[in-house]
Amino acid sequence: xxxxxxxxxxxxxxxxxxxxxxxxxxxxxxxxxxxxxxxxxxxxxxxxxxxxxxxxxxxxxxxxxxxxxxxxxxxxxxxxxxxxxxxxxxxxxxxxxxxxxxxxxxxxxxxxxxxxxxxxxxxxxxxxxxxxxxxxxxxxxxxxxxxxxxxxxxxxxxxxxxxxxxxxxxxxxxxxxxxxxxxxxxxxxxxxxxxxxxxxxxxxxxxxxxxxxxxxxxxxxxxxxxxxxxxxxxxxxxxxxxxxxxxxxxxxxxxxxxxxxxxxxxxx
Amino acid sequence: xxxxxxxxxxxxxxxxxxxxxxxxxxxxxxxxxxxxxxxxxxxxxxxxxxxxxxxxxxxxxxxxxxxxxxxxxxxxxxxxxxxxxxxxxxxxxxxxxxxxxxxxxxxxxxxxxxxxxxxxxxxxxxxxxxxxxxxxxxxxxxxxxxxxxxxxxxxxxxxxxxxxxxxxxxxxxxxxxxxxxxxxxxxxxxxxxxxxxxxxxxxxxxxxxxxxxxxxxxxxxxxxxxxxxxxxxxxxxxxxxxxxxxxxxxxxxxxxxxxxxxxxxxxx
Amino acid sequence: xxxxxxxxxxxxxxxxxxxxxxxxxxxxxxxxxxxxxxxxxxxxxxxxxxxxxxxxxxxxxxxxxxxxxxxxxxxxxxxxxxxxxxxxxxxxxxxxxxxxxxxxxxxxxxxxxxxxxxxxxxxxxxxxxxxxxxxxxxxxxxxxxxxxxxxxxxxxxxxxxxxxxxxxxxxxxxxxxxxxxxxxxxxxxxxxxxxxxxxxxxxxxxxxxxxxxxxxxxxxxxxxxxxxxxxxxxxxxxxxxxxxxxxxxxxxxxxxxxxxxxxxxxxx
Numbered sequence: 155x156x157x158x159x160x161x162x163x164x165x166x167x168x169x170x171x172x173x174x175x176x177x178x179x180x181x182x183x184x185x186x187x188x189x190x191x192x193x194x195x196x197x198x199x200x201x202x203x204x205x206x207x208x209x210x211x212x213x214x215x216x217x218x219x220x221x222x223x224x225x226x227x228x229x230x231x232x233x234x235x236x237x238x239x240x241x242x243x244x245x246x247x248x249x250x251x252x253x254x255x256x257x258x259x260x261x262x263x264x265x266x267x268x269x270x271x272x273x274x275x276x277x278x279x280x281x282x283x284x285x286x287x288x289x290x291x292x293x294x295x296x297x298x299x300x301x302x303x304x305x306x307x308x309x310x311x312x313x314x315x316x317x318x319x320x321x322x323x324x325x326x327x328x329x330x331x332x333x334x335x336x337x338x339x340x341x342x343x344x345x346x347x348x349x350x351x352x353x354x355x356x357x358x359x360x361x362x363x364x365x366x367x368x369x370x371x372x373x374x375x376x377x378x379x380x381x382x383x384x385x386x387x388x389x390x391x392x393x394x395x396x397x398x399x400x401x402x403x404x405x406x407x408x409x410x411x412x413x414x415x416x417x418x419x420x421x422x
Numbered sequence: 423x424x425x426x427x428x429x430x431x432x433x434x435x436x437x438x439x440x441x442x443x444x445x446x447x448x449x450x451x452x453x454x455x456x457x458x459x460x461x462x463x464x465x466x467x468x469x470x471x472x473x474x475x476x477x478x479x480x481x482x483x484x485x486x487x488x489x490x491x492x493x494x495x496x497x498x499x500x501x502x503x504x505x506x507x508x509x510x511x512x513x514x515x516x517x518x519x520x521x522x523x524x525x526x527x528x529x530x531x532x533x534x535x536x537x538x539x540x541x542x543x544x545x546x547x548x549x550x551x552x553x554x555x556x557x558x559x560x561x562x563x564x565x566x567x568x569x570x571x572x573x574x575x576x577x578x579x580x581x582x583x584x585x586x587x588x589x590x591x592x593x594x595x596x597x598x599x600x601x602x603x604x605x606x607x608x609x610x611x612x613x614x615x616x617x618x619x620x621x622x623x624x625x626x627x628x629x630x631x632x633x634x635x636x637x638x639x640x641x642x643x644x645x646x647x648x649x650x651x652x653x654x655x656x657x658x659x660x661x662x663x664x665x666x667x668x669x670x671x672x673x674x675x676x677x678x679x680x681x682x683x684x685x686x687x688x689x690x
Numbered sequence: 691x692x693x694x695x696x697x698x699x700x701x702x703x704x705x706x707x708x709x710x711x712x713x714x715x716x717x718x719x720x721x722x723x724x725x726x727x728x729x730x731x732x733x734x735x736x737x738x739x740x741x742x743x744x745x746x747x748x749x750x751x752x753x754x755x756x757x758x759x760x761x762x763x764x765x766x767x768x769x770x771x772x773x774x775x776x777x778x779x780x781x782x783x784x785x786x787x788x789x790x791x792x793x794x795x796x797x798x799x800x801x802x803x804x805x806x807x808x809x810x811x812x813x814x815x816x817x818x819x820x821x822x823x824x825x826x827x828x829x830x831x832x833x834x835x836x837x838x839x840x841x842x843x844x845x846x847x848x849x850x851x852x853x854x855x856x857x858x859x860x861x862x863x864x865x866x867x868x869x870x871x872x873x874x875x876x877x878x879x880x881x882x883x884x885x886x887x888x889x890x891x892x893x894x895x896x897x898x899x900x901x902x903x904x905x906x907x908x909x910x911x912x913x914x915x916x917x918x919x920x921x922x923x924x925x926x927x928x929x930x931x932x933x934x935x936x937x938x939x940x941x942x943x944x945x946x947x948x949x950x951x952x953x954x955x956x957x958x
Contacts, residue, residue, distance in 0.1 A: 160718060162711065162715075164708075164711070167605060168605035169437070169460075169462060169463070169464055169705070170462065170464040170604075170605050171462060171464075171476070171604050171605050172432075172461050172462055172475075172476040172477075172479050172480040173604075173605070174460075174462075175430065175432070175459060175460060175461030175462060175476075175480050176461075176479070176480040176483050178459050179430075179459070179480060179481075179483035179484035179485075179488075180483050182428060182457075182459070182484065182485055183483060183484060183485045186485060189718075190459075191711060191714050191715070191718070191726075192705075192710075192711060193708050193711030193712075194705060194706065194707060194708055194710075194711055195705070196705055196706040196707075199605070199606050199669075199671075200669045207708075208707070208708040208711075209708075211708050211712070212708040212711050212712040212715060213715075215712050215715030215716050215719060215822070216715035216718065216719060217715075217718055217719045217722060220715075228645065228646060228668070228669045229644075229645075229646045230644060230645060230646070231643060231644025231645065231646065231647075232644050232646035232647065234646075280657075280658075280659040281643050281644045281656070281657070282644070282645065282656060282657075282658055282659045282664075283659035286483070286659065336706075336707050336709075337703060337704035337706050337707050337709070337735070338735050375767060375817050376765075376766060376767025376768050376817045376818070377764065377765075377766060377767065377818065378764060378765045378766070378767065378768035378770075379767075379768065388817070388818060389816075389817070389818075390816075390818055391816040391818045391819035391822065396818075400764070401735075401736045401764045403735075435873060436873035437705070437728075437730060437731070437732055438730065438732040438872075438873050439730060439732075439744070439872050439873050440700075440729050440730055440743075440744040440745075440747050440748040441872075441873070442728075442730075443698065443700070443727060443728060443729030443730060443744075443748050444729075444747070444748040444751050446727045447698075447727070447748060447749075447751035447752035447753075447756075448751050450696060450725075450727070450752065450753055451751060451752060451753045454753060458727075467873070467874050467937075467939075468937045496913065496914060496936070496937045497912075497913075497914045498912060498913060498914070499911060499912025499913065499914065499915075500912050500914035500915065502914075548925075548926075548927040549911050549912045549924070549925070550912070550913065550924060550925075550926055550927045550932075551927035554751070554927065
């Protein structure tokens with residue numbers, strides 16, 4: 155007997171209201187054996203790109219067969235479509251607003267369907283809480299084994315949003331930005347080892363990083379290698395350049411945040 | 423083999439301390455197969471009515487047989503009684519202070535018992551943490567199949583608290599109030615379609631809504647239908663009039679909050 | 691068939707990012723039957739003693755066989771060791787930085803191992819997220835039944851940190867301090883009934899408590915026994931003197947917090 159299916163939740167609902175608990179009730183009412191795992195409910199309200207980042211950096215760690223419900227949904231109740239995406243081992247249920255874009259970028263075997271099978275919804279369907287009335291019941295039916303093909307027809311014109319990409323100018327300067335500030339005040343940038351390989355060499359050549367107008371002079375391998383009060387760069391767990399401090403918040407020290415400019419260049 | 427029983431938790435304990443984790447440990451120690459679902463732990467400290475609202479708007483979505491632990495308990499350690507309520511499909515464990523009032527209002531087949539079977543408690547019983555020492559172990563024994571009758575005698579003088587109700591004056595003005603502000607800044611009012619049917623007609627006649635002294639001119643069907651910066655009314659997922667904005671916080675825009683007055687009247 | 695193993699999580703990761711969800715994915719990918727329980731993720735960033743307190747006050751309530759993952763880890767990626775501790779019924783996975791000190795103080799049958807079995811890690815191992823790449827997979831292998839002896843050799847020079855202890859001067863004054871402020875604003879002190887037995891007698895003799903320079907005149911048995919606005923003492927659920935208020939925050943009323951001095955003396 156295989157273990158019961160896992161359903162993950164990634165939303166901007168917060169934990170202050172009964173919303174998330176209600177979604178779980180709906181799922182368990184339909185699929186009593188489902189096991190539900192919160193990825194996060196602290197996406198900034200209406201922040202589609204924030205939701206896209208959170209699911210893209212976590213879903214690959216879940217077992218094959220996991221169903222991911224991703225609801226950042228400012229268009230709830232409007233014409234935006236509910237979609238069901240399958241990518242070989244993973245399945246996703248979300249509004250069609252780009253919140254799955256960064257998943258779609260990574261996946262080759264991708265099928266996206268417009269969910270139209272309203273008989274699977276929780277009735278009556280509110281105009282303001284489709285996580286409860288549409289996405290949760292659809293995820294629960296998937297967990298019960300309903301085939302994705304039964305939820306609606308495949309579509310190819312699904313919405314996509316893009317992370318800002320760093321650009322390299324003629325002088326070799328990489329201009330990127332902070333795309334997220336984590337709980338510790340680490341500044342996660344959009345600059346990867348592919349964008350700026352010189353930063354990530356075992357023996358880093360001379361370089362310059364400027365974040366929010368301030369010079370960052372060292373790349374280090376671990377937070378604990380930093381001196382007190384020092385802000386430095388590191389290869390973070392999301393695979394990007396992070397600007398961090400040892401036991402402190404780089405965001406606070408630099409006064410930087412999401413959208414802050416990050417410039418990196420070899421200076422050798 | 424039926425799936426293991428579900429126990430939900432609704433408290434004002436927050437998530438910063440080890441309290442909620444400890445409660446779960448106590449439950450799993452007694453009923454290893456129980457599955458525990460958080461509804462919310464962010465009820466305002468000591469806010470009995472807030473707890474009553476959260477459980478009342480979520481419990482019906484859970485499967486038959488679910489056990490709901492609801493602990494907002496400023497009287498812990500005093501003479502207030504612990505109670506066990508059964509309503510056909512659902513069971514509730516809570517202090518007798520009114521936190522189940524809105525459940526009791528909805529339920530016809532209701533039995534409420536004063537829990538006196540101290541041999542089911544976690545010993546020693548602290549005077550400050552009955553969720554751990556009384557409510558969790560009682561819920562766990564229910565999950566194991568102990569009959570509600572074994573926990574104590576039925577009582578009929580249980581505590582009740584009431585939501586403020588809207589009133590209608592001779593001129594047809596409905597005077598209600600904001601009973602909750604959700605995570606998105608939506609203002610949930612106590613005005614239902616029964617109180618003010620003219621607001622919820624497919625073809626709304628002319629009306630006036632005044633919230634915190636400010637005019638709200640439109641009812642809409644979905645958040646996304648609002649114009650930028652506009653505050654408008656909607657039928658919310660809790661079945662009440664909500665005052666909302668599109669991708670914004672109506673609470674912030676209007677400077678309104680819980681207790682703010684809401685007046686609605688037909689103006690045709 | 692025994693129920694599936696329980697893995698608890700205590701961290702300073704917060705719930706805003708995808709970190710905790712990712713850890714759960716890693717665990718479930720290796721040990722699909724594991725059941726994961728959050729103790730708290732709201733330890734102050736890098737607060738080893740805060741983490742030590744949270745796990746020490748909760749782990750004993752969990753069933754025998756539970757695996758506790760405790761990650762407050764400012765030294766991640768440095769030479770600090772990952773350790774696996776077993777204490778008869780409980781198992782712990784943590785960095786070797788003292789975060790398990792208060793568990794170790796309580797336990798007689800204690801074995802601590804340096805985890806060196808890198809083939810159990812999630813590859814590649816980042817330098818910044820060992821909860822995902824080291825501690826979660828080790829916990830999951832334990833849940834699968836891998837013997838603790840397979841993870842590494844026993845060590846005896848593990849790190850320890852200490853709670854501040856109250857001191858008694860020649861005049862019988864007990865000088866302690868606030869070691870934590872809970873969600874309700876209760877001030878948890880490090881003074882136990884053993885330190886100041888006169889505070890906890892059924893018939894308390896005259897005494898003086900001074901907290902943050904302000905006089906506290908009564909010990910009471912329950913929060914609800916306090917008068918409005920009164921700050922008083924109580925034996926809290928953690929087995930220590932707590933300075934509290936009835937439906938209010940003693941921390942706010944007194945302007946006190948972690949580290950605030952607490953002096954108690956018999957005045958009879």
